[in-house]
Structure formats: structure tokens, C-alpha cells
Amino acid sequence: MQAVPDTFEHALDAAEFKRPAHRPGVELYRAHIVRHAFEPHTHEAFGLGAIESGVERFRYRGEEHLAPADTLVLMNPDELHTGRAETSAGWRYRMVYIDAQVLEQLTGERSWWFADAVGRDTLRARRVSLLLRQLWFAREPLAFDGLLLELVHELRPVARIAQPARDEGLSRFAPVVEHLREHLAERVTLDELAALAGLSPFHFQRQFKRAHHATPQQLLMALRLFEAKRLLAAGEAPAQVAAAVGLADQAHLTHAFARRYGVTPARYQQQLGTRPPREAQATLPASC
Template sequence: MQGVPDSFVFPADSAQFRHPAHRDGVELYRAHIVRHAFEPHAHAAFGLGAIERGVERFRLRGADHLAPPDSLVLMNPDELHTGRAETDAGWRYRMIYLDADVAAEITGEPDWWFADAVQADAARAQRVTALLERLWHAQAPLAFDGLLLALLDELAPHARRPRPATVEAAPRFERVVEFLHAHLAERLTLDRLAAVANLSPFHFLRRFRAHYHVTPQQMLMALRLQQAKRQLAAGAAPAAVAAACGLADQAHLTRAFAQRYGVTPARYQRQVQR
């Protein structure tokens, strides 16, 4: 991509993704982040992993969290969060992003949910790190699937089943999120979103932010980048992805994608299509 860097601004930062060819709904990730700060983003999947070294600070559900070495990181689907290093040498970690229906099929238990985003469970975190390393290098589909089950067996003690009911039911905000999903490529206004919720504009803005801990614009950008990630993984050209997801151009997609996922669209596409 001419004129667009294919790596982090800071050479010490690195991130890699991998998709197993035989198993949809599974994405492996490993990274060492020193200077990069991830903007608010979400994954349409469980984000499950462990910190190998260093400390990560991230914001989730309206609160700051610290994840030290040998801790588990357990995020539910579609939870917006940030991420940055708390220590000078950064933090090294491994994650698996697993669609909820895939997790349910593997475990035989639907509606897993994680109440705590960080768990201090050093022995288990070390086993999770080792399993994620083996999954990264597994070539045989049968071996990969066996390791996948072993990984979820390790994490099962921290999962709540079934998923708890939402404390504050907000169907009008769910309608707004559905509206955002359906209009990613459009230029949306506060008045238009408030009308979907049947609230006055700034009353809607205050209540939406209080409920999701992000503004509607931050939510919209997270949803746009989620969709961009799916389309890139499916092989769509970055320029077409930018237009389909409501971003100004390919350069805008590249900046926004790298800010949230740690790699450029071109590099992500190459990694997951190997």
C-alpha cells in the first residue's frame, strides 16, 4: 500500500494474527506492545488470554483495570475497551478471539459470561499461555481442536453460566446499536440517533454514555472496524472495505484499524490468509 506504513510507528511494538483454516470463528493473536495505545474497540467474540510479562492497563465497563504478569484477561463479546502499557518495557500477551456460538459448541455449555476482566490465577494463566503457544503452531486440524477444548477446560472455572440478565434493561439503546449496525456507511447525526431512542438529543447522549461508557461516535467507529475486520478476513480489498464501512478512504481505514488492532489492514489480511 504505497505511502502507508505496514508496521507500528514504534519498532518495539509488534502484533500478529492467525486464523486456523479448518475452524471458523477462531482467531489467535500474540503481541508485544510498548508504546502503542489502543483506542476504544471491541471484538465480536470472547477475548480470552494471558499476560506473559509486563503490565497492561485498559479501560472496560467504565473502569480502569491492570493486568499483571501471569494473569488471565477475560473479555465478553462486543465489550468496548482500550489498552496501553503500564510498564516501561511494555507487555507481552496472547489471546484467542472465539465466537460465542463456537465456544458453546466446544464446551456444550451456552451463555458463558465472565464477570471479571482480569483474574489473578498464575498457575492457570501459565497453562493458558502454553496452550495458546501450542495452538499457534498446531498444523494438524485434529490436534488443534483437541488443544482448543483443553484451553476452554482451563478457563471454565472462571466462566459464569448461564449469562446473567442485564442489570439495567435498555431496549431503546439496543435499538440504537442495531441502527448503527445497519447504517455503518452513512454519516449519522446525534438527532437521528436520539430519534431512534425516542429521547431528546443530549438526554440521549448522556444516557447512552452512562450505559455503554462510550459515546455513540466511539461505538460507531468500533462497529465499523469490527465489520472491516470481517471483510478483510474474507478477502475484500481495503479500499472497498473503507467505502463499505463508512470511512473516508483507505488511509483513514489504515489509521483507524492500526489504532484499534495493532496492525495495518494489509498486514492483517496477509496474516489471516496464510
């Protein structure tokens, strides 16, 4: 089966990831998106950035948000979200994804949290955008780490330290989410998940969607693709990654990955410099 090409449908759509070799748990991202629509996905890290031009529309925590130019984008870990252009010219933005543990080490504070997904502070957004641009081009590890510290200091005034109490619905379904994480490559049924929550199947599905703003299948796919992203960054061959996370084959991985992260697995590995040798990239049969 022919894989999805490494380019977007629209010539102006472009996205690129970058990871500093010396600083695990930090990933940079920049993009200009016109027509591409990101399907629900998660980064399982803080997603912090700024809109440089245009307007983004995204769904986050069950609500629609608009982020115009010179606004901040502030996403907490483990939150499903989408993304698409609100205007015909699309939107251009930069992000940094920072693991919660790394952010705690950077700040010396626990339980950072952002109450608002969109920060409407023009000057701060421009300073964050500049710092993200400088981080992208930083060549020296020491310079990178200094800029990273400046970035979190810039965002400190809009962060909350006391994380809100966990929603009762999220807590109730925590065993279900953990079960999904532990069985990414297996066939999971609605009845099986409902039994873990002690509910009838369709009642469970309604309650789960109310709590997570996504169906169990949507969350499962988001978890599968995040794990695929982690394995690809570690240098695993796409065919092996597809099998490891329960996708039908490499073509399925390519399509699903691009729909959620804006780049194909091969392009992602090229950007990070982790693409395996060509002989290791043979597509596994769909039965694997």
C-alpha cells in the same frame, strides 16, 4: 494520500493475527506492545488470554484495569475496551477470540460469561499461555481442536454459566445500536439516534455514554472497524472495505484499523493469507 506504514512507531511494538483455516469463528493473536495505545474497539467475540510479561492497563465496562504478568484476560463479546502499557517495557500477551456460537459448540453449554476482566490465578494463567502458544504452532487440524478443547476446559472454573440480566440502559438503546450496525456506511446524526430512543439529543448522548461507556460516535467507529476486520478476513480489498463501512478512504481505514487492532489492513491480510491481488487494492476517491 500516503497510507500509514505497516510498522509501529516503536521498534519493539509488534502484533500478529492467525486464523485456522478449518475452524471458522476462532482467531489467535500475539503481541508485544511498548508504546502503542489501542483506541476503543470490540471483537464481538470472547477475548480470552494471558499476560506473559509486563503490565497492561485497559478500560473495560467503564473501569480501569491492570493486568500484570501471569494473569488472565477475560473479555465478553460486544464490550468496548482499550489497551496500553503500564510499564516502560510494555507487555507481552497472547489471546484467542472465539465466537459465542463456537464456544457453545465446544463446551456444550450456553451463556458463558466472565464477571472479572482480569483473572488472578498464576498457575492457570501460565497453563493458558502455554496452550495458546501450542495452538499457534499446531499444524494438524485435529491437534488444534484438541488443544482448543483443553483451553476451554482450563477456563471453565473461572466462567459463569448464567449470564447476568441485561442492563436496563443497554436494553433501552438496543434499537440504536442495531440502527448503527445497519447503517455503517451512512451519515448518522445525533438527532436521528435520539429520536429512536425517544430522548432529546444531548440527554440521549449522556444516557447512552452512561450505559455503554462510550459515545455513539465511538461505538459507531468500533462497529465500523469490526466489520472492516471481518471483510478483510474474507479477502475484500481494503479500498472497497473502507467504502463499505463508511470511512473516507483507504488511508482512513489504515489509520483507524491500526489504532484499534495494532496492525494495518494490509498486514492483517498478509498474516491471514487473504490479501487480494495488487490490482484490486487501488484507493477509492474520498467521495465514494
